[in-house]
Amino acid sequence: MVLLPIFAMTITVVALVAITLRSLELYRRIKAGQPDPTRSNNKAQRFALMVREVLTHAKMLNFTGSGIAHWFVMVGFVSLFGTLVTAYGQIFDPHFVLPIIGHFVPYNFFVELITWLTGISIVALIVIRQVTRVVKKGRTSRFFGSGSWKAYFVEATILAIVFCVIALRGLEGALLGEKAKSFEFALSQPAVNAFDNLDVATLEQWIVIIAALKIIISMTWFIVIAANLTMGVAWHRFLAPFNIYFKRNVSASPTLGALPEMLSHGKPIDFEDPKEDDVFGIGKAADISWKGLLDMASCTECGRCQSQCPAWHTEKPLSPKLLVMAMRDHALANVQSDKPIVGETISPDVLWSCTTCGACVNECPVDIEHIDHIVNMRRFQVLVESEFPTELGGTFRNLEKAGNPWGANRMDRNAWISECDFPVTVIDGELPDEVEYLFWVGCAGAYEERAKKTTKAVAELLYVSILNTSFKSSRGS
Secondary structure (H helix, E strand, O other): OOHHHHHHHHHHHHHHHHHHHHHHHHHHHHHOOEOOHHHOOOHHHHHHHHHHHHHHOOOHHHOHHHHHHHHHHHHHHHHOHHHHHHHHHHOOOOOOOOOOOOOOHHHHHHHHHHHHHHHHHHHHHHHHHHHHHHHOOHHHOOOOOOOHHHHHHHHHHHHHHHHHHHHHHHHHHHHHHHHOOOOOOOOOHHHHHHHOOOOHHHHHHHHHHHHHHHHHHHHHHHHHHHOOOOOHHHHHHHHHHHHHHOOOOOOOOOOOOOOOOOEEOOEEOOOOOOOOOOOOOOOEHHHOEHHHHHHHHHOOOOOHHHHHOHHHHOOOOOOHHHHHHHHHHHHOOOOOOOOEOEOOOEOHHHHOOOOOOOHHHHHOOOOOOHHHHHHHHHHHHHHOOOOOOOHHHHHHHHHHHHOOOOOOOHHHOOHHHHHOOOOOOEEOOOOOOOOOEEEEOHHHHHHOHHHHHHHHHHHHHHHHOOOOEEEEOOOOO
16 A cells, blocks of 8 residues: 555656646747737737636537536536545545645535536537447548547546546545534435445545545546647647637637738738748748647647538538648647648648638637638748649639739729619729718629629619718729
């Protein structure tokens, strides 16, 4: 019995050293990414948004059952820390309890309630994962391509910790016997009854064994994740709050809308006079921003993005989850690598299958910005490598020569106006102060026959609604 406490303390030292060193290493690798100064504004709003999103599990609840279960597991991960501290005391003194709150009935009731709910929730998550694998096979499963052993290890660890806490509560109750306060072991009474017939020496021995086992399991978890910096299913417990805090838009809404300005070395690129060392998009691991690396390290491989991706569901090679995983495995291992990402890690077919619809970003519970990374890789392929699908060649030439994708005459941009039987005011230049509403027609609305019908209908609606409306003219894109 003397060896158990020694072994438990030894593995604790090893685990704490390993997780500290590897956490610093992960921080160093993420920090080595390209600068992005747009993520540090509105600190108070960002913090409030992060706290609200983490505590309410707002996006996790899109998948209601697993979202609720995950919430209790998250709460248990934090709330049961006191039981780990207690276990360290128990390997030396089986009668040890936390000072002040050790016999505080509300605290003990809370611990037991969270323990049971965590146990029930992790079982629910295990069942959901396995049922999904059986019912939805192959590409139809959101877990397709995820690292199964990582998830199984985390689930088994949580289940084992729950068992240890309930067993210890039962042993503690049996050891106290009649000295226990009323309701002190309200939710662990069946475990207390199971150990009630053991003598004091045996109870003390089992407390030391189970407490040591709890410590060993917990510290083994830290050692395993320290050895695997790409184990997002575990690391997201620490990284997800930061990833949410640094999301592009300081809003509860997903990070969608207009694409971000192209940055190089943390500054907007001047396309009229670019610098010689400007980085146009993402070509290699060293081009990824630190926020991009944080995105990738935070991925839990849950597959919610994959389950909603229209490209994936129409047999295209793109899976947002597998793309982020591939970039993560490449980038976090090779932050300073000069090897190209597209072609080496991501195939061009995968890259150009994305429709930029935003379903992946909308679903991601940790606010990974898949589209930003895809678009930045496309930017590099087009602007630097001049590699893109042949179908885009004509489009790019038309944009360059005529200012529209169809190559139509620039002078015909406002031709649709002649087909209207009501006056249309065209703005070419600065917008006058008296104009309340501006209708930007765009290329499709001005040239494409089906879209022109919509343009004229909208223009007529604006006219009959007696709004002070003008229409934006453009010489090109």
